[in-house]
Amino acid sequence: MLTRIVHPSPALVTFCERLGLPLTEPQKRHLINLADGILVTEGKKTLANIQRQFVEAPDPSNIADFLRISPWPTEDVRRRLQRFIVQRALEIAEAKGDPRVILVAVDDSIAEKDKQTSHLEAVDWHYDHLEGKKGNPLYKKGMAFIVVHVLVGSVHLVFDISIYLREKTVRRLNRRRPKEKRLRFGSKYRLVRRALEALKPLLPPGWAVYILCDRWYTSRRLINSCRRQGWHLLGTIKANRKRDGVRVDQKERALRHRRYERVTVTAADGDRRTYLVRELRGKLYRVPQPVRVWVSRRHPRDQRPVYLMGTDLALEGKQAFRWYGARWWDEVDNYYLKELLGLGDFRVQPYEAAERWVLAVLLAWNYVLWRKGEAELATWREDRAIAAQEAPRVRGPSPADIIRQHREEHAVIWLASACRTAIQLGEVKPVLQHFLRLSVLPAGVPP
Template identity: 30%
Template sequence: MVQASIQALCQSGRCLDPAGRTQDGLSSDAQAPEGSHGLFGLRFLRTHRVRTYSPWVAASVRQQVQTFLLRWSLQLNPSAEIYLSVDDTNAPKYRGSKGFEGAAFHYNHTEGRATYGYAIVSLRLTAGTCSFAVSFRLYLREETVRKLNRGRPRDARLTHASKLDLAREMLTEVQSLLPKDRKIYVLFDRWYASKELIGYCREQSWHVICSLRSNRCLDGKSPNKVRLRNNEYAPTRVKGYSTDTTTTYLTYLLRGEVKGVGEVLVIVSKRNLRDKSREYFLCTNLSLRARGVLDRYAHRYQIESDYLYLKDRLGAADFRQRSLEGINKYLTVCFVTLTYLQWRQHQLEDARNLADVQRQHQHEHSVKFLTHVCQIALEHQAVLPALKAVGLLGTTP
C-alpha cells in the first residue's frame, strides 16, 4: 500500500512539458523497468516542475499514507499502548536568500537563537514494534501570513495558525483512526504544555506526559520552590530507548492540581546529588509512578531521530523551490520517503536502522534497472539501443 501510494504519486507527476519530455527529465518514449518506482531511483522527484506544477495534492498523499500505516500498525499490535509525539524543528536557509516564500526568523532551541528558514511541526506514532512519522505542518508567523496574503486573491489567502493549533489539527486528523479501548499517551516538551492542548487531549480520554517549566504552579505553588533533601529522592532506573543501557535518575513524586488542567502527577528529577538543576515532568495518569512516566516519555526521543535523518540524509532543508506550494510538496516527498523507509524496516529482518533499509532499497533498484537494461541489450544484440531506451543516451541530431 505504501508503494502503491508512491507509484500513484509517480504516475500523477509524469506529464509532458512543451518540449515533449516528461517532467522527470526522461524522453517521452523512455521505458522504465517494471517495479522500479523506488523513491531513491526517481529523478522526477528532484525536479522543480513536478514538485511545483504537477497535478497532485500534498495533503491527499499524506492522508492516504497516514491512513494505511495507522491501520496496519494497530492491527499488527492489537493490545499495545499508543504514543503520539509532537515536536517541531527548523529547516534553515541562507540568511541572504530572500526569494523563498514564507521564510522568516524562527527561534532555534538547539542554538539558543533565531535562525532564518522554516519551522516544521510534526506528529509521530509508536504502537508496539511499529513507529513512524504520521504527519507534518509548515508553521508560518503571523506577520509572514499577512505579508503573503497581500499578493493573493481572496479565495487563496492563508490563515495563521500557531504551533499549538497545528499540533491540535494533526491530533484531530488521526483521532477518528485510533481505537477507543487503548491507552493513548500524547508526548511533548514544555513548549507545548498549554492548558488548551492538554485539555483537548483529556477530552479525547488521552493521557498526557510532558516536560514542564519550573514556574508552573502546582496547588498554587511552583515546584521549584519545594525544598527537598537528598535522602528524599528515590533512585529510578530508566531504560534508554535508542540503546539497551539504563540510566539512574533521582526522582521525587508530587501530586496536586494545575490550574486549567486538573489533578496531575509531577516528577521532580535530577541526575545526581550534586546536580543543582532539576527537571519537571507532568503526567495525567495518576496510577503511574516515576519510572513508568519516564519510560513512556522516552518514546519521544524517536521524533528527534526523524529530524536528524530528514535533514542529514533526505535533504529536507536542501530545497530550491521558491513558492510555498512547491516547498510543501517537497517536504511531503521527504516525509513519505521517511515513512516508506520505516515501513520497509519492519519487512527486513536484518535491518538495524534506516540506513540499512536505504542501502537495501538502492541495491534492489539497481538490480532491477540493470536487469532491464540487459534484457533490452539481449533483444537488440547491442548496447546502444538499451541505453537509449532508458534515457541514458541522448538522441543523435
C-alpha cells in the same frame, strides 16, 4: 553521470496503490517518481538531481509543475496516507501482541536554508530554542516544521509534518495574494491540535493514548484538550510552573528531607542510567484535574533537575520515564527527514509547492517505516519459529537498512537491464549512451 532508476520500485508502487490515492495516472506516476528519487538520490535532493537518477525521465520542469500548478488534492492525499499507515500499524501491533498503548510525540525543528534565500515563501527567520539562550537569542533561516510521531505498540510511524509560518510572515505573503488564495495563520499549538484531531477518528477504542511533548508544548490548552479526548499527556515543564499556587522548584526544595526514589531507564543504545526522583502531586494553574510531577536529578548535587509532568495519576514513575524516552524517535526522524531525505532541499517558490514537497517526503519516509514494520513482523514470526531451537535471533532492520536495500534493488534492476539490452543488441555503445544518458561517448570507449 551514472543513472540509478530504470523503472519505479515495485515495493513503492505497491505501497502507493494500497493508499488508494485520488490521482490521475500521470499524477500518480509523478508522485511515485518523486518519492523514489528522494530515496535514491545522494547529496542534495534538488529536482534536477532527482531527474538525473532516471534512465528515462521528463524534464525537471515537469516535476516542478507537478508541485506548483498541477490540480491534485494535497489534503486528500495526506488523509489517505495517514489512514493507511495508522491502520496497518495497528494490525501489525495486534499481530505481535504488543501492549495496547499508543505514544504520540510532538516536536518541532528547522530545516536550514542559506541566509541569502529570499523568494521561497515557506522559508523565514525562526528563533532556535535549542541553541539560543537567554540574553543571546539565535535565529536561523529555514523552514520551521512540526512533526507528529506515533508509536503503536512497537510500530513506529510519522503521522504528519506541518509547515509553520510566523503571523507576521503570513500577513506579508497575503499582501501579494488574491483573496481566495490567502494563507491562514496557525500557531504551533493550533497545528498540533489540528493533527491530533485528524488522528483521533483513526484510533480504535480500548487503546491507552499518551501525548509526549517538551516544555514548549506543555500548555494548559494542550493539557485540557488531551484530557477532553480521553488521552493523557506526559511532558516536561519549566521550573517556574506553579502547582497549587507554588512554583514546582520551590515545592521540591521543601521536600529535600525526603529520600529519593531511584529510577533506572534503558536508553536506545542499551545504556542504563539511574535517576534520583521525587514526586509531587497537585493542580497546575487553570488545569482542573490533578497531575503528578516527577523531579529527576542525575546526582544529588545536580543543579538543573528535570520536571516531568503526567496527567495519569496511576502511572508509575519508572514507566513514565521509559515511555517519555520514546521521544528519542523524534530525533531519529528529524535526522533522516532533514539529512537523508532532503526535507529542506526544495527550491520551489510558492508555499503550496513547498507543502507538496513536504508531503512527498512524508510519503517516502512512511514507505521506509512501512517496510521496516513489515520486516519486523516477519522477523518476529521467525523468532517464534526458532525459539524452541534456541537459535540466535535475527535483528530487525533499521531505517538505514531499508534505504540501502531500496537502493540495492534499483542497482540490481539497472545492471540486469543494461546486460540484457547489450545481449539483445550485440554491442556496448548504444547501451552506454542510453543508460548513462550521454549524447556523445568519450573517446577511447571500446566497441
